[in-house]
Amino acid sequence: MKSSVIFEKIAKAFMYLSIAIVFVMVASIIWTIFKRGFGCITWEMVSSLPGGGFYIGKEGGFLNATVGSLYIVLSSTLLGLIISVPIVFYLNVFLSQKSKRAYWTRLAFDVLYGIPSIVYGAFAFTIMIYMGLRTSLLGGIIVITLLIIPILVRSMDEVARNFPRDLLEASFSLGATRLETIGVVLRQIAPGIATATLLSIGRAIGDAAGVMFTAGFSDSIPTTLSQPAATLPLSIFFQLSAPQAEVQNRAYAAALVLTIIVLIISLAGRFITNRFSKHKLN
Amino acid sequence: MRNLFLKKFLKSDSNEPFTVNAKFKHPDKAEEINIKDFNLYIEDSHILKNINLTIPANKITCIIGPSGCGKSTLLKSINRLTDSIENVRKTGSILLGNDDLQNCTESELVELRRKIGLVPQRPTPLPMSIMNNVAYGCKIHGVKNVRQLRRTVRHYLKVVGLWDEVKDRLRSPAVRLSIGQQQRLCLARSLAVEPEYILADEATSALDPVSSRIVEDLFVKLKEQYSIVMVTHTLRQALRIADYVVFIYMGEIIEVGEAKEVFNNPKHELTKNYLQGTIS
Amino acid sequence: MSNQFRIIKDKTANGVMSAITIVSLVFVIIMGIGLYIKSIPILEEHSLWELVSSSSWQPFKNDFGFLPFVMGTIWVTMIAIIIALPLSLMTAIFLTEYARKSVKKFVYPALDILASLPSVIYGVWGTIVIVPLISDKIAPWFSSEFSTGYTVLAAGLVLSLMLLPILVSLFVELFVCVPDDLRAAAYSLGATKWQTAKNVVVKKSLPGIFASVVLAISKALGETIAVLMVCGCMPEVPKGLLDACYPLPALIANNYGEMLSLPLYESALMFAALLLFVVVIIFNLTSRIILKRIEKNN
Numbered sequence: 001m002k003s004s005v006i007f008e009k010i011a012k013a014f015m016y017l018s019i020a021i022v023f024v025m026v027a028s029i030i031w032t033i034f035k036r037g038f039g040c041i042t043w044e045m046v047s048s049l050p051g052g053g054f055y056i057g058k059e060g061g062f063l064n065a066t067v068g069s070l071y072i073v074l075s076s077t078l079l080g081l082i083i084s085v086p087i088v089f090y091l092n093v094f095l096s097q098k099s100k101r102a103y104w105t106r107l108a109f110d111v112l113y114g115i116p117s118i119v120y121g122a123f124a125f126t127i128m129i130y131m132g133l134r135t136s137l138l139g140g141i142i143v144i145t146l147l148i149i150p151i152l153v154r155s156m157d158e159v160a161r162n163f164p165r166d167l168l169e170a171s172f173s174l175g176a177t178r179l180e181t182i183g184v185v186l187r188q189i190a191p192g193i194a195t196a197t198l199l200s201i202g203r204a205i206g207d208a209a210g211v212m213f214t215a216g217f218s219d220s221i222p223t224t225l226s227q228p229a230a231t232l233p234l235s236i237f238f239q240l241s242a243p244q245a246e247v248q249n250r251a252y253a254a255a256l257v258l259t260i261i262v263l264i265i266s267l268a269g270r271f272i273t274n275r276f277s278k279h280k281l282n
Numbered sequence: 283m284r285n286l287f288l289k290k291f292l293k294s295d296s297n298e299p300f301t302v303n304a305k306f307k308h309p310d311k312a313e314e315i316n317i318k319d320f321n322l323y324i325e326d327s328h329i330l331k332n333i334n335l336t337i338p339a340n341k342i343t344c345i346i347g348p349s350g351c352g353k354s355t356l357l358k359s360i361n362r363l364t365d366s367i368e369n370v371r372k373t374g375s376i377l378l379g380n381d382d383l384q385n386c387t388e389s390e391l392v393e394l395r396r397k398i399g400l401v402p403q404r405p406t407p408l409p410m411s412i413m414n415n416v417a418y419g420c421k422i423h424g425v426k427n428v429r430q431l432r433r434t435v436r437h438y439l440k441v442v443g444l445w446d447e448v449k450d451r452l453r454s455p456a457v458r459l460s461i462g463q464q465q466r467l468c469l470a471r472s473l474a475v476e477p478e479y480i481l482a483d484e485a486t487s488a489l490d491p492v493s494s495r496i497v498e499d500l501f502v503k504l505k506e507q508y509s510i511v512m513v514t515h516t517l518r519q520a521l522r523i524a525d526y527v528v529f530i531y532m533g534e535i536i537e538v539g540e541a542k543e544v545f546n547n548p549k550h551e552l553t554k555n556y557l558q559g560t561i562s
Numbered sequence: 563m564s565n566q567f568r569i570i571k572d573k574t575a576n577g578v579m580s581a582i583t584i585v586s587l588v589f590v591i592i593m594g595i596g597l598y599i600k601s602i603p604i605l606e607e608h609s610l611w612e613l614v615s616s617s618s619w620q621p622f623k624n625d626f627g628f629l630p631f632v633m634g635t636i637w638v639t640m641i642a643i644i645i646a647l648p649l650s651l652m653t654a655i656f657l658t659e660y661a662r663k664s665v666k667k668f669v670y671p672a673l674d675i676l677a678s679l680p681s682v683i684y685g686v687w688g689t690i691v692i693v694p695l696i697s698d699k700i701a702p703w704f705s706s707e708f709s710t711g712y713t714v715l716a717a718g719l720v721l722s723l724m725l726l727p728i729l730v731s732l733f734v735e736l737f738v739c740v741p742d743d744l745r746a747a748a749y750s751l752g753a754t755k756w757q758t759a760k761n762v763v764v765k766k767s768l769p770g771i772f773a774s775v776v777l778a779i780s781k782a783l784g785e786t787i788a789v790l791m792v793c794g795c796m797p798e799v800p801k802g803l804l805d806a807c808y809p810l811p812a813l814i815a816n817n818y819g820e821m822l823s824l825p826l827y828e829s830a831l832m833f834a835a836l837l838l839f840v841v842v843i844i845f846n847l848t849s850r851i852i853l854k855r856i857e858k859n860n
Contacts, residue, residue, distance in 0.1 A: 004753075004754050004756075004757060005754065007754070007756055007757075008754045008755060008756045008757075011652075011756040011759075011760075012660070012756070014648075014652050015652045015653070015655060015656035015660060016656075017652075018648075018649045018650075018652035018653045018656065019653060019656060019669060021649060022649070022653060022669070022672055022673065022676070022726065023668075023669075023672055025676070025723055025726075026672045026675050026676055028687070028691060029675075029676075029679065029683070029684070029687045030675070032686075032687050032690050032691055033683060033686065033687065036690065083582055083586070086575075086578065086579045086582055087579065087582055087583050087586065089579065090576075090579035090580060090582075090583055091583075094575075094576055094579060094580075096366040096367065096368055097366075097368075098367075098368040099368055100368075101580075104587070105583050105587060107846075107847075108586070108587045108590050109586070110846050111590055111842070111843050111846045111847070112586070112589070112590055113777070113780075114777070114780030114781070114784075114842040114843070114845065114846050115593070115784070115838075115839060115842055115843075116780075116781075116783060116784015116785070116786065116811055116838055116842065117784065117786065118784055118786045118811040118814050118815055118835070118838070119593075119597070119784065119835045119838050119839050119842075120593075122597075122814055122818070122831065122832060122835040123593050123596055123597055123835065125818065126596065126597075126600050126832060127596065129822075146589070149586065153586075158735075164406065166402050166403075166404060166406040167406050167408060167409075168366075169358075169363050169400065169402065169406075170400065170402060170406040170408065170468065170471075171408065171418075172361075172363060172395065173361050173363060173395055173398070173399065173400035173472070173481075174395070174396065174399075174418065174419035174422065174471065174472065174475055175392040175393065175394075175395040175396030175419065175422065175423060175475060176392070176418075176419070176422045177388075177392055177568050177569060177571070177572040178572055178575075178576070179568075179571055179572040179575045180422050180568070180572075184408050184409065184410075184418075187408075187409040187410055188409040198678075199677075202677070202678045202680070205680060206679070206680020206681055206682060206683070207680070207681075208680075208681070208682055208786065208787040208815075209784075209786035209787060209811065209815055212815060212818065213818055232682075233680055233681075233682035233787060236682050236686060237682055237685070237787060237790075237791070240685075240686065240689065240791070251686070252686070255682070255683055255686045258680060258682070258683060259679065259683055262678050262679060262680060262683075263675065263678065265678065266674050266675065266677075266678040269674075270671070270674065387569075388569045388572070388573075389564075389565035389566045389568070389569040390565075392565055392568065392569070393565055
């Protein structure tokens with residue numbers, strides 16, 4: 001009796017410690033990025049393209065990277081959703097719960113989910129070389145799309161799987177076809193789709209390893225799909241590895257911009273999730 | 283005839299005649315469900331054995347039996363919700379009127395399923411507003427006219443006695459209703475597509491006594507117009523409302539008959555034991 | 563709209579959806595085959611065992627020993643999991659079993675932030691905060707030798723922080739799914755909150771916890787940029803926490819530019835990718851099989 005109370009106290013102490021660590025780490029990251037970033041950010045950095053001698057500390061900014069990232073992330077998220085939403089519905093509405101095909105599909109997506117983005121990047125790179133393509137915006141979009149499809153499928157499926165079978169049966173018993181029943185499921189898992197989307201945007205915008213091989217890097221904003229495109233993470237990475245303090249400062253500024261974008265997405269996600277969950281069970 | 287019934291049913295609303303959706307044509311004569319030599323296997327186990335049964339129209343038929351005996355499976359077989367079970371095998375036929383439910387095309391199936399409403403064990407409000415829950419079935423079957431939908435919703439909410447409770451919040455999510463209200467909503471949803479049969483799978487088991495009584499009373503009123511098949515665990519409920527009783531044991535029909543007959547004078551030893559509570 | 567038309571739509575959707583699904587499945591296989599074909603040149607020159615067990619890495623002298631990179635990957639992943647697992651378990655238990663709503667309101671957004679930050683930001687933070695911390699404060703404690711701070715420990719720490727939100731959210735989801743009846747049963751037997759959490763909630767979710775950890779590992783194995791920025795990138799087998807390391811993904815990312823100079827070099831890097839690919843697949847598959855078994859026993 002007594003020892004159980006002592007264990008309770010110890011356990012509680014560890015829990016508070018864990019929570020404290022989480023908070024300290026978050027605070028540390030945000031504080032570091034914001035302090036460094038605001039210390040050196042200027043309007044010129046955000047709004048202009050790299051000028052001559054950019055990488056030895058001369059004038060210019062990283063607008064190329066910001067725009068490149070947005071191009072890649074927005075198009076690949078859209079493509080990813082178009083491909084993955086049908087897969088999730090197929091798994092959960094068209095196939096029955098214990099179906100073999102659903103089992104193997106889920107397994108395959110588990111595997112795809114686990115494959116690191118660097119492997120996707122390397123694989124895509126060899127394919128591009130084989131086909132005689134150069135690094136390009138299109139290559140980046142394709143790799144990021146492939147990268148986020150498993151994330152989207154897995155996290156949406158996680159929600160959709162918990163969709164009560166009773167509700168499906170209720171819809172079927174009213175004479176709805178499977179396709180029509182999707183509408184019902186869609187409402188229920190809408191918050192899941194929203195969070196999955198944001199999760200994948202977060203991963204897409206932050207991914208450097210995949211685009212490194214495929215989108216390449218460029219000092220200008222791409223105007224066609226076949227031109228190489230810069231991305232924020234790569235821009236940060238390259239500039240931070242330069243020895244000059246001026247170039248490093250721009251990396252901090254770029255890191256600040258990336259962090260702010262990501263935080264806004266995350267906030268928006270929270271808002272959307274709360275609004276969508278109105279009709280949700282429980 | 284249907285309208286007449288509805289008028290009688292809704293005395294308060296009698297000055298406002300209700301027109302049945304033209305979409306859904308009703309047979310002049312109520313159809314019976316005929317189950318012939320029906321067998322159902324899941325993997326290697328024989329779940330339903332050689333079922334032969336006629337479910338009479340405009341009556342309440344209660345399916346009773348110990349848990350796991352195949353009551354619910356039989357019920358779900360009627361509107362083919364058993365299709366989604368993996369490795370299921372079925373033989374025999376289930377006829378609604380002259381249409382074979384087991385061997386029909388999919389486009390006939392969606393139509394047949396419309397004719398057979400289902401009230402589930404636990405209420406299953408769809409994740410949408412109260413209004414859309416009731417209108418959902420009609421919309422699926424192609425009713426687009428908003429006024430028509432509205433009228434249908436109001437009408438069937440009145441039928442299940444929910445109208446006065448929810449008329450001010452038709453747009454609010456159905457999940458916010460109490461569980462008893464939800465079950466009545468599900469009933470209204472099934473009725474809205476104008477079925478002929480209503481299948482109820484222990485429809486009152488999740489409800490409190492008061493709500494469950496309300497639903498029971500509804501069934502009794504509805505049987506004038508609909509044929510109701512109920513699976514129930516509570517013998518007392520079967521005793522209260524059943525016209526016909528089907529006793530199933532281990533996937534086989536042991537005894538069928540008029541409720542009074544079966545309850546007062548069971549012919550089979552197993553039925554006797556079950557009614558006395560020695561098997562459950 | 564006739565029923566026939568509705569069914570046709572339904573069937574079409576079925577066809578399209580299954581096609582999309584099958585194509586995505588085939589993609590796994592294509593990827594494996596593609597990487598394998600690219601690795602053939604180096605596998606013809608050196609045996610698999612030779613590649614994995616040798617620790618000499620001099621691409622321009624035709625020496626391709628992957629041991630330092632393999633060991634680097636293992637070290638970093640292990641450290642990250644060792645740090646992240648207890649932290650995330652405790653946090654998840656706290657959130658589901660103990661925390662009041664008002665506390666959760668602060669913790670979830672904090673975890674959200676952690677989850678949403680890109681890995682390059684972790685890298686930046688690591689180079690600004692963790693690396694100096696290790697080289698100035700932690701390393702002098704353990705040895706008199708100077709440490710740059712770009713070490714296994716730094717990479718493990720940064721990585722563990724990246725795994726934390728993933729693990730916590732997975733765990734919380736698991737724990738919430740444990741029915742309250744079970745908790746009530748434990749309480750009614752006189753169990754304390756912690757005993758209930760430990761013996762009922764965690765035990766009930768063990769398969770899920772296992773699966774979550776495997777997911778986290780596979781994520782850790784492939785994490786590139788953040789690790790690359792703090793790992794030190796020395797192609798030597800690390801002997802301790804304060805040695806520099808060079809995990810496989812960092813190797814690939816760092817050298818893709820020059821790999822085209824030598825055909826065998828390119829093949830070597832593709833072999834590294836294949837190695838990661840295979841290890842991740844094996845991880846996922848074994849975990850799945852074990853999971854199924856645990857589920858059956860329950």
